[in-house]
Amino acid sequence: MDIRTLKNKTKTYLAGDWTGDKAAIDKLHQWNEGNRWSLHFIDVHDLAQSRDNSNNCSIKNSLRTRMGISKTFVLIVGEHTKSLRSGVCYLCEWYRANSCLLGHSVDNRSYVDYECDMAVKENAKIVVLYNSTVVVRNKCPEVLRNKGIHKPMKKFNLDTWNVEWDYQTVKSAIND
Structure with a gap:
């Protein structure tokens, strides 16, 4: 399926630290795929994937x-979301002296910052x-800090004293 031919905005876009917050992302997928859960979304990343060896511009x-x-844009915020640097041009093999050897414009936003900016746009x-029991907005990228719905993914169970x-x-x- 070529997603460039799709015109309807019906999918859900998941963003986050795919290493540090993988358990939270996996939990969303588990709830989405489980028959006993009533959460349902189509993750746009399931329709097309970028190769890890692609350059940052292509990704x-x-x-x-x-x-x-x-x-819908869903951002999972964890301990390191704001400090992620993956996707910045200065880390690309084609970056030299504030320019791109491939002729692309230089964009020193991380993938997460780029995704957040696109969601607003x-x-x-x-x-x-x-990925916590509390909402800590200063861990969220600034562009989204005061936008949208902010909720914790975890809770403290007083009966079992477990998170x-x-x-x-x-x-x-997600369903609101």
């Missing part, structure tokens, strides 16, 4: 295409989920 172009068919429904995933809060945030 950002692919992200822009995916965002173009997305209605595309007027997507914004859901910010914190657990909070399906109901996440479901209501």
Whole structure:
């Protein structure tokens, strides 16, 4: 399927630290795929993937295409979300002396910052989920800090004294 031919904005775009917050992203996918859960979305990343060896410009172009068919933008915020640098041009093999040897414009935003900016530009429904029991907005990229719905993905269970995933809060945030 060529996602560039899709015109309807019906998909959900997931963004986050795919290494540090992988458990939270996996939990969203588990809830989405499980028969007993009523959370349902189509993750735009399942329609097309970038290769890890692609240059940053190509990956950002692919992200822009995916965002173009997305209605909802879900950002998972964890401990390191604001400090992510993956995707900045100065880390690319083609970057030299403030320019791109391939002739592309230089963009020193991380992939996450780029995705957040696109979500605002595309007027997507914004859901910010914190891989935590609390919402700590200063961990969120500044462009989204005061936009959209902000909810924790976890809760403290007073009966068991354990931290657990909070399906109901996440479901209501995404499905609102």
